[in-house]
Amino acid sequence: MAAKNQTRNKIGTWVGFIFILVWCLLPVVWIMSLSLKGPGETAAGSAQFLPKSPTLQNYRDILGIGTVTPGQENTHADFLDALRNSFGIAAIATFLAVIFATLAAYAIARLDFKGKRLVLSLALAIAMFPVVALVGPLFDLWRTLGLFNTWPGLIIPYMSFTLPLAIWTLSAFFREIPWEMEQAAQVDGATSWQAFRKVIVPLAAPGVFTAAILTFFFAWNEFVLAISLTSTTASRTVPAQLSFFVGPDPFNPPYGLLAAASVVVTVPIIIIVLLFQRKIVAGLTSGAVKG
Amino acid sequence: MAEIDMKNIVKKYGDGFPAVNDVSIDVQDGEFMILVGPSGCGKSTLLRMIVGLEDITSGEMVIGGKVVNDLAPRERNLAMVFQNYALYPHLTVYENIAFPLRLAKASDAEVDEKVRAAAATLELEEHLERKPGNLSGGQRQRVAMGRAIVREADAFLFDEPLSNLDAKLRGQMRTEIARLQKKLGITTVYVTHDQTEAMTLGHRVAVLKRGLLQQLATPRELYEQPGNLFVAGFIGSPPMNFLPATVEGTSVKLPFGSVEIPAEKAEKAAGKGLLIAGIRPEHFEDAAVKEGASGSASTFRAPVDVVEWLGNETYAYIPFEAPPEVEQQLRQLERDLDGEVLHTQLVVSLDGKSQIAEGEEAEIWVDGTQIHLFDPTTGENLTVDRERAGRIPEGAETVSAS
Numbered sequence: 001m002a003a004k005n006q007t008r009n010k011i012g013t014w015v016g017f018i019f020i021l022v023w024c025l026l027p028v029v030w031i032m033s034l035s036l037k038g039p040g041e042t043a044a045g046s047a048q049f050l051p052k053s054p055t056l057q058n059y060r061d062i063l064g065i066g067t068v069t070p071g072q073e074n075t076h077a078d079f080l081d082a083l084r085n086s087f088g089i090a091a092i093a094t095f096l097a098v099i100f101a102t103l104a105a106y107a108i109a110r111l112d113f114k115g116k117r118l119v120l121s122l123a124l125a126i127a128m129f130p131v132v133a134l135v136g137p138l139f140d141l142w143r144t145l146g147l148f149n150t151w152p153g154l155i156i157p158y159m160s161f162t163l164p165l166a167i168w169t170l171s172a173f174f175r176e177i178p179w180e181m182e183q184a185a186q187v188d189g190a191t192s193w194q195a196f197r198k199v200i201v202p203l204a205a206p207g208v209f210t211a212a213i214l215t216f217f218f219a220w221n222e223f224v225l226a227i228s229l230t231s232t233t234a235s236r237t238v239p240a241q242l243s244f245f246v247g248p249d250p251f252n253p254p255y256g257l258l259a260a261a262s263v264v265v266t267v268p269i270i271i272i273v274l275l276f277q278r279k280i281v282a283g284l285t286s287g288a289v290k291g
Numbered sequence: 292m293a294e295i296d297m298k299n300i301v302k303k304y305g306d307g308f309p310a311v312n313d314v315s316i317d318v319q320d321g322e323f324m325i326l327v328g329p330s331g332c333g334k335s336t337l338l339r340m341i342v343g344l345e346d347i348t349s350g351e352m353v354i355g356g357k358v359v360n361d362l363a364p365r366e367r368n369l370a371m372v373f374q375n376y377a378l379y380p381h382l383t384v385y386e387n388i389a390f391p392l393r394l395a396k397a398s399d400a401e402v403d404e405k406v407r408a409a410a411a412t413l414e415l416e417e418h419l420e421r422k423p424g425n426l427s428g429g430q431r432q433r434v435a436m437g438r439a440i441v442r443e444a445d446a447f448l449f450d451e452p453l454s455n456l457d458a459k460l461r462g463q464m465r466t467e468i469a470r471l472q473k474k475l476g477i478t479t480v481y482v483t484h485d486q487t488e489a490m491t492l493g494h495r496v497a498v499l500k501r502g503l504l505q506q507l508a509t510p511r512e513l514y515e516q517p518g519n520l521f522v523a524g525f526i527g528s529p530p531m532n533f534l535p536a537t538v539e540g541t542s543v544k545l546p547f548g549s550v551e552i553p554a555e556k557a558e559k560a561a562g563k564g565l566l567i568a569g570i571r572p573e574h575f576e577d578a579a580v581k582e583g584a585s586g587s588a589s590t591f592r593a594p595v596d597v598v599e600w601l602g603n604e605t606y607a608y609i610p611f612e613a614p615p616e617v618e619q620q621l622r623q624l625e626r627d628l629d630g631e632v633l634h635t636q637l638v639v640s641l642d643g644k645s646q647i648a649e650g651e652e653a654e655i656w657v658d659g660t661q662i663h664l665f666d667p668t669t670g671e672n673l674t675v676d677r678e679r680a681g682r683i684p685e686g687a688e689t690v691s692a693s
Contacts, residue, residue, distance in 0.1 A: 183344050184377035186364040188391040188438065198390075202381040 028266075035059070035259035039069075039247075042255040058260035072257070075245065079261060081233040082241035086265070089151055089237060090219035093158035097215045098208060100159070101166030106196065108167065109174035110182075120168075127164035131157075135228045142229055149231045157229075158219040166211035173207025174200065209276050220269065238265045293355030293445035293478055294320045295341060300350035302336050302502075310336045312502040313350075315684075318446075318480060323472050325493035326482045329525070329629040333502040334482045335450055341480060342371050342448050355445055365394075370439035371448040375455065376431045378423040378438075385410075385419040388437040395442065409441040412471070429460045436471070446478040453488065465491060484629075486526050490514070495681070498522050500627060508681020518683035520670035523569045523663060524624050529606065529638050533624070535617040536568035536664065543568055543662060546611040547637075548591030552659040556674045560664040563673065567617055569663040572606070575639035577647055578654035590656045596636070598649045605645050607653070609637040620667050 030049070034042065035058050037051040060066045064076030108116060138157060139148070147153035177200060185195035201208070226240040233241065242261055247254035295318040302311040311333040318324040326334040339345040340352060343364035352359050359367050370391075378387050386393075388409055392402045410416050413433040423431055432452060439447055452468070453461045469492055472479050483489055489496045490510040498505040498513065498521070506518040510526075517523035523531045534545050541557045542549040545568060560566055578590045599606040613621065613635045625631060639655060647653040664673045677683070 178375070178377065180373050180375060180377035181379065183364070184371070184373055184438075185379075185390070186344070187342055187369065187371045189365045189394040189442075191363075191365065194394060199379055203379075205381075 031259045031262050034255055035263050037256050037259075039252075039254065039256060043249075043252045058256040059264075061257055062261050062264065072247070072254075075257065078233050078241060078244065079238070082236050082238045083265070085151070085233070085235055086220060086237040086239075087268075089154045089158065089235070090216050092151070093155045093162070093219045094212050094215040096155070097159045097162045097166050098212045101163055101170050101211055102201065102204070102208060104163075105167045105170035106174055106200065109171045120171075123164035123167050126160065131161065131224055135224060138225070139228055148229060149235050151235055153229050154219075154225060154235060154237070157225055158215075158222065162215040162218050165214055169211045169214070170204065170207045173204045173210075177203050213272065213276055216272065217269065220265075294318055294322075295324075295446060295478060295480065296351075296353040297337070297341070298351040298353065300337065300340060300352065301348045302333070302340060302345065303348045309348075309502050311340070314497075314499070314502070314504045315350075316497050316504065316507060318478055320478055321476045323469075323479045323481065323492060323494045325489045325496040326480065326499060327484065327486060327489040327496055327525075328499035328505075329484060329627065331501070332499040334484075334499050337499070338371075338448055338450055338480060338482045341446075342369050343367050368445045369448055370442065370444035370446070371450065372432075372435045372439050372452045374451045376423075376435040378431060378434055380423055383420050383422055384415060384426070384434050384437075387423065387434055388415075388441050390438060391442045405441050406437075409437045412440065412474075413437050428456050429464060432456065432464055433467075436468075440471070440475065444477070446480065447472070449479065449481040449483075451483055452481075453483070453485075468492065486528065490526065498525060504684050506681060506683050512679055512681045516675050516677075516680035517569070517663065517672055518675055518680055519672055520567065520569070520620075520624055520665045521627055523665070523672065524628055527571060529572050529640070530628075531569045531571050531663075532637050532639075533617075533621055533665075534568045534570070534611065534637065535613050536566045537564065538566065538664070543659075543664070545591065546613075547593040547609070547655075550589050550591065550657045550659050550662070552662050556662070556664065560673045563666065565614065565617065565667060566673070567620065567665040567667050569665055569672075570657060571661065572638045572640035574658040574661040575641065576656045576658075577605075577641045577645035578656040579647075580642045580645050581656045589659050590654050592652055592654050593637070594652045595647055595649060598647060600643070603643045605641040605643060605647070607639050607641055607645075607647055607655075609639065609655075611635055611637060617667055620670075624670075 033050055036054040036056070038053065038055050038057060041052060057069060061069050061072045062076050062079045064080065068076065104119075107113070108120065134157070142148040142153050147156070181199050181203065182195045185199045186192070190198065220237075221239060222237070223239040226237045227243065230236040230240060236244075238261070242258055245254055245257055245261065247257070295316075297314060297316045297318075300311055300314045301309060303309050314333075314337060316324065316326075326337055328334050336345055340347050341354075343359065343362060343366075347360050354367060354369070379390065382390065385406055388406045389402045392405060397405075406419075407416070410419055413436060415430070415433055415437060418426060418430060418434075423434060426434065432455075435452070449468070453464055456464060465488060468481075472492075481488075481492060490513075493510055495507060495509055496513055497507045500521050506513060506522045508516070508518075513522060513526045517526060517531075520533070524533070537544045538552075538557055538560045539549075541554050542551050543557075593609045593611075595607045596610050597608040599608075618635060621635065641647065663675070665671065666673055675683070
């Protein structure tokens, strides 16, 4: 009886597992297959899943390697510019957001000050605020301040919108670290700053990495602000740039090209997740206190 | 090396409650001082004020001749072992021990030499490259001590360092700490709620209750001349027996019968009415075993309820009824000691040869010279020999202050 139940459980687990896998990964596989199809195949409205004659021409076009399809001569230059913008803006926004969030979260977790709840609720309110509602005012403001179509013009809003989440994540991590750690460091001769830098931050590393990844993803994937606050490839990021891939025929968007670009921008995200996955290990603090 | 002088230290929290109230303790250079008391007596707060993790409301903290009230912990040059060790989990054992040296910007050669010396003292050499998470409780405890001894601190502070270890390890580490302190000869303040640790480790012991210093004396003085009911009940295991008593001439009337006591003791307690007599379990004996005791003026007959034979000795339990005013006082005392009285009973420790059986009436001999008499209202020990009782501060004797 028990054995039968166990097998049934196992089968059920696997069915569920496969279902979720297909549900999540089918669109990704579809994009990858699409990126390998030539314009003839996508324009014909073909319904088959796998490409009939797989080609890497789309990748050649967007990355500018080898011979480029006629009519797509400028695509690769724009795409590579956008890729550079995306990297730069996302990296700087992440860096600044994590630094500010770490300091703010530490203060919130450790210090008792007036208006602590206010700071936290305000942060939450900002996180809930619809980004679209800010596009108009920001557009005007940035044009007046000369921030329109610049890197800082995107870095500042990205940082502001990711700070709340980063602060909440990090303050939760800081709260987990026993007070004694810091007190021990102070007794051992550390200043508050040294105790923070040498003991607290390393212990909060999983939290710092989590916050960094969340911030980076937001900045990397963001579209509304990227399309509204930029006008040229001087600061346009990849998601916005993709909407400018129109091709020679307005009625036939270059689906293959778009798919190839999507695959290319997804790769860094996957690499980052795989790299930092090991850093985001829970239980790093095990052994600090009696276990 | 330094002496620590606490002068009228007071710690009040935001709600005005004094966690530590006017405590003065002088710790001599090289002395092993124990702060002991039940939970909430302010002993840890006092220790944290020495090290600088807690502000001092009023009073003066003098370490090595310097007032340190306003100095940050790092400027006091003290080493502390925390109750939960507070090891840095992201650093190896080596780096944990080296941490204070690295902060002091010591050279790599110096760090290496000192860490290895400390590791050798604590037998941690083979674990130096491991992380604290992979160590056993006793090993972690030793790493925490290594971090304390590696730098030449003026004093060691221990905050209940053994409370997280199992009984066997606790005994071993206790000896280890005593040996280490003796070897290094460094001033040490050690907080514990365990009276065994207090008795075995300390040169002197400060007994605290609800923020008040009760008695500051050597373990022997505390045991033989407790200043009040609280100290008497706290020090010793099994604890001292408390019985209602009245003094008539040179004899004390106990619930089971009268016992002769020395004239000078009787004189101190004369005319005070109902008192509480405190007698340690080992000051009783089976009259059948004790030579020349049977039939003497210091024996009484009582029904034995339960007998626990341990081989070398026997514990016998004798229930008795206490008058309400004494019983109330004893209940209060038991609460102060973090315990709970189920019923009033006498615990006597008899020789292992004793043949007393459960349910029998036995003849028990009492050592009348060892009886203490306490005032039931204030808890003060009326028969204390103040010459040999260390320091008993004024005002400490009000037992049921709350």
